[in-house]
Amino acid sequence: xxxxxxxIKDLDVTLGGLPVVRGLDLHARAGEFVSILGPSGSGKSTTxxxxxxxxxxxxxxxxxxxxxxHGGRSRVAYMPQRDALLPWRTVLNNLTLGxxxxxxxxxxxxxxxxxxxxxxxxxxxxxRYPAQLSGGMRQRAALLRTVAQEQPLLLLDxxxxxxxxxxxxxxxxWLENMWEKYRWTVVLITHDVREALFLSDRVYVFSPRPARVxxxxxxxxxxxxxxxxxxDPRFAALEAELLQQLTRA
Amino acid sequence: xxxPGVVLPPLVLVALLLAIWEIYAATIGPGADVLxxxxxxxxxxxxxxxxxxxxxxxxxxxxxxxxxxxxAVGFGFAVLVDLSGLARRAVLPVLVVxxxxxxxxxxxxxxxxxxxxxxxxxxxxxxxxxxxxxxxFVEGFRSADPDSVALLRxxxxxxxxxxxTVRLPSALPYFMAGLRIAITYSVVSAIFAEYAGAExxxxxxxxxxxxxxxxxxxxxxxxxxxxxxxxxxxxxxxxERIALPWAFLxxxxxxx
Ligand SMILES: Nc1ncnc2c1ncn2[C@@H]1O[C@H](COP(=O)(O)OP(=O)(O)OP(=O)(O)O)[C@@H](O)[C@H]1O
Ligand SMILES: [Mg+2]
Numbered sequence: 063x064x065x066x067x068x069x070i071k072d073l074d075v076t077l078g079g080l081p082v083v084r085g086l087d088l089h090a091r092a093g094e095f096v097s098i099l100g101p102s103g104s105g106k107s108t109t110x111x112x113x114x115x116x117x118x119x120x121x122x123x124x125x126x127x128x129x130x131x132h133g134g135r136s137r138v139a140y141m142p143q144r145d146a147l148l149p150w151r152t153v154l155n156n157l158t159l160g161x162x163x164x165x166x167x168x169x170x171x172x173x174x175x176x177x178x179x180x181x182x183x184x185x186x187x188x189x190r191y192p193a194q195l196s197g198g199m200r201q202r203a204a205l206l207r208t209v210a211q212e213q214p215l216l217l218l219d220x221x222x223x224x225x226x227x228x229x230x231x232x233x234x235x236w237l238e239n240m241w242e243k244y245r246w247t248v249v250l251i252t253h254d255v256r257e258a259l260f261l262s263d264r265v266y267v268f269s270p271r272p273a274r275v276x277x278x279x280x281x282x283x284x285x286x287x288x289x290x291x292x293x294d295p296r297f298a299a300l301e302a303e304l305l306q307q308l309t310r311a
Numbered sequence: 312x313x314x315p316g317v318v319l320p321p322l323v324l325v326a327l328l329l330a331i332w333e334i335y336a337a338t339i340g341p342g343a344d345v346l347x348x349x350x351x352x353x354x355x356x357x358x359x360x361x362x363x364x365x366x367x368x369x370x371x372x373x374x375x376x377x378x379x380x381x382x383a384v385g386f387g388f389a390v391l392v393d394l395s396g397l398a399r400r401a402v403l404p405v406l407v408v409x410x411x412x413x414x415x416x417x418x419x420x421x422x423x424x425x426x427x428x429x430x431x432x433x434x435x436x437x438x439x440x441x442x443x444x445x446x447x448f449v450e451g452f453r454s455a456d457p458d459s460v461a462l463l464r465x466x467x468x469x470x471x472x473x474x475x476t477v478r479l480p481s482a483l484p485y486f487m488a489g490l491r492i493a494i495t496y497s498v499v500s501a502i503f504a505e506y507a508g509a510e511x512x513x514x515x516x517x518x519x520x521x522x523x524x525x526x527x528x529x530x531x532x533x534x535x536x537x538x539x540x541x542x543x544x545x546x547x548x549x550x551e552r553i554a555l556p557w558a559f560l561x562x563x564x565x566x567x
Contacts (some may be wrong), residue, residue: 114465140465146458150480150557163466163476193560211466 065128067092068113068214073122074106082108084100084272086122090215090264093245097258097309100268107143109273110217112142115195127214135164139211143219147192147203153203154188160211175210181240182206198229205237209246218250222257234260235289243288255304259297260287267307276306347527356531363528366516367535370408370505373429373512374543376438376498382486383436385444392445393452393478410442415498418507432504432512440493447489451482484558487551494543498536513539525532 068090075083090096100106111117112124115136124130126137128288130254139160147156157178158171166174177184182202193198199222208216221237222230241248241261252258258265259281267277281300283291291297329349337350341349356363386439388406391398418435425431455478463473505514513532551558 109463114461115467116461116464134464136467138465140462142462144458146456146462148459148477148480149561150483150555158477159463160466161475163463163468163472191557191560192555193564207403217465 064092065125066090067094067127069123069125069307070109071123073109073112073124074120075105075112075117076120076276077108077117081272083112083119083274085274087275088266089155090212090247090249092127092247095241095248095250095261095263097250097252097262097265098268099252099255099258099265099304100272100273101308102253104268105273106268107219110140110219110249110251113138113215113217137213138215138217139208139213140217141204141208141219141221143223145192145200147204147207152189152191153184153195156185156192156203157188157207157210157239162205164211171210174212175206175275178206178210183236196229197225198233201225201233202236214247216246216248218248220251220253223253230254230257230284231289237261238285238287248260255308256299258291259283259300259304260291265304267304276310277304279304279307343527344524345526347530350528352416353528355525355527356534359528359531363516363531363535366513366532368512369429369509370498370501370512370514370536371539373432373436373501373504374539375434376429376441377501378490378493378497378543380433381440381444381497382490384441385446385448385489388441388445389448389452389482390451395480399443406442406445409438414439414503418504422504422508427508427510432501432509435504436497436500439496443491443492443496444486445513447485447492448482451485452478454485455481469556476511483555487547487555491544491547494547495540498540504534 066089068088070086070088071087073083074081074084077220086109088096088098088109091287098106098109108117112119112122113126113131115131129137147153148159151159154172154175155168157175158166158168161171161174162168176188181190181214182205184199184203184206187195192203195203201224205218205221208218225233250258250261262281265279265281266275267279268274269276279300283294283297333348333350336343336346340346340348347355388402390401409461414435417438419432421431425434459477460473465479468476501512502514502517505512506518509515513536517532520526520532
């Protein structure tokens, strides 16, 4: 068996004396779409913080494609809870940001990003500023900025949390499509049970703080998935089960 | 460009006030030696334009150099305060105390120490301004979005990279606001320093005109001073428009 893209074993994190994560075990296989559901303030973003290097763990074994986190370059591409597009950079320059910080020259970074503009629905907007984009476009731009970094692991922290219901469901459908095409390894944090089920191969449910895995559910609906899935009775059954796990957790 | 709805009302008001002044001074006023009409001020100011202009340049030069130095010093302090907690605790109280020193007493002393040239003027301008420019940069650095900083760090960015890619650009709109405050104070400070003693400048001109009972020329110099401030002010907007086009979009987005 090949190395999992991400493996977290027995992770403990304490922030300001507060136990935030205790004994967390979690993994994601290469090309797998994994979601994390959990109560607010349970330690989901903190877990991402460990992976991005923002937060240091008390103990635990964290590996990305088999190698320990410590030292060396960042091997995750992270999308924060808000899109965090830099308002003074044009869309194109926001998209190349990750590549630039990681050492690619701007011209080369642009060449890499350009072919992605069309599938991400941003063609013709590359010279605009983020303030000139709609909410959905901003989110797609933030996602493009994330995948353009070509890292083995994508970390998406509530990417659609701020969108209105209609735009959100469009974005979910679009992301499902894109994932089918590119098969990134994704870990997605969300509060939306249906979003988690619609997009994921597997869903983790976190306990309230301190976070550990309270439940793990395999979602094996065939792909490509469409809106029709929402009408599937098995979908409703899983949704009910997840909701129950969440409230019990 | 500013809309007519913004520019027109103050212009009309100024025109109205000038008209009232003109009529009052020409009819029941105390006489041209005490209160000249605006038209006389304009006329006499124009007649003495060479002299007036010759005294405008030193003031303008001191103001611009003083402004540039205020910004540079403010930037330096702000970076220091931003990077080091120790510097913040050491520097900020001293800056606050510096602002409590009375300028009226300080200005003549600075002239005694450094003479009648441009240097004491510039020094005074920097002294008046560096506090507010420092604070505007400090506030600007602090306004940086923590999510953007976290994003940069997740890409492996170091401290310097985060600073120049996120913190510095975040500070620029705050810096422009600080600059505009500094502009108004700079021109006034320059003239104040010249009043305390200088070889040339609008302050010197005003003092000379006053001593020879030329109230019309004093007022002409006041008019030039106000125009100077307004021009620098307008220039700051132009620079912002060109250098920070995104700032207007963000503001417009927040307004709507
Ligand atoms: N620097 C810190 N010092 C102390 N406590 C912190 C710190 N950062 C976060 N916390 C606490 O850790 C807990 C977990 O925070 P975290 O952001 O990981 O939650 P989350 O699961 O992402 O929540 P949400 O769903 O609301 O985004 C919270 O209760 C928070 O108050
Ligand atoms: Mg969170």
